[in-house]
Amino acid sequence: MATEKRARLDASGRRVAVVASRFNEVVTRRLVEGAVESLRAHGVADADIAVYWVAGAFEVPQLAAQVAREKHADGVVWAGAIIRGETDHYDVLSRTVTQAIESTALQSGVPMTLAVLTTDTLEQAIDRAGGKHGNAGWNAAVALVELMSQFRS
Numbered sequence: 001m002a003t004e005k006r007a008r009l010d011a012s013g014r015r016v017a018v019v020a021s022r023f024n025e026v027v028t029r030r031l032v033e034g035a036v037e038s039l040r041a042h043g044v045a046d047a048d049i050a051v052y053w054v055a056g057a058f059e060v061p062q063l064a065a066q067v068a069r070e071k072h073a074d075g076v077v078w079a080g081a082i083i084r085g086e087t088d089h090y091d092v093l094s095r096t097v098t099q100a101i102e103s104t105a106l107q108s109g110v111p112m113t114l115a116v117l118t119t120d121t122l123e124q125a126i127d128r129a130g131g132k133h134g135n136a137g138w139n140a141a142v143a144l145v146e147l148m149s150q151f152r153s
Helices: 025-041 060-069 089-108 122-127 136-152
Strands: 016-021 049-054 075-083 112-119 129-131
Touching: 016 025, 016 060, 016 136, 025 049, 025 075, 025 112, 025 122, 025 129, 025 136, 049 060, 060 075, 060 089, 060 112, 075 089, 075 122, 075 136, 089 112, 112 122, 112 136, 122 129, 129 136
Parallel strands: 016 049, 016 075, 075 112
Antiparallel strands: none
16 A cells, blocks of 8 residues: 655645735735735744745745745745736746746746736636635635645654
């Protein structure tokens, strides 16, 4: 029989950074609040949670990489909202940010999770940032707690 390795959902003593975009702040603020509430619920002390704000989703990977390089956190939640507009900016940005989390996490060895919403409308984003579809910030923080636990074991 295979051995299962299940993570403990306890991040006591861990330091976590939340790097968030100010662009679409009506959404991203809710994502950050969800992430912070989730981290607290899973044992992370307020003193061990640092929230960093950057201008937009494109800047999130840059600061997340710096936080990882400088060992300021044991894990990082990325938060942002990319909402489709009238140009192809949405497609370029959403692809770039998604690829950046993968490469940044793999290169740094620091657990990272994504709460960057990519939606067609503001309403859809709000629904996923504490609205009728839950809070992607909360979910990303839970995933981070689990991932940090697996990294530790």
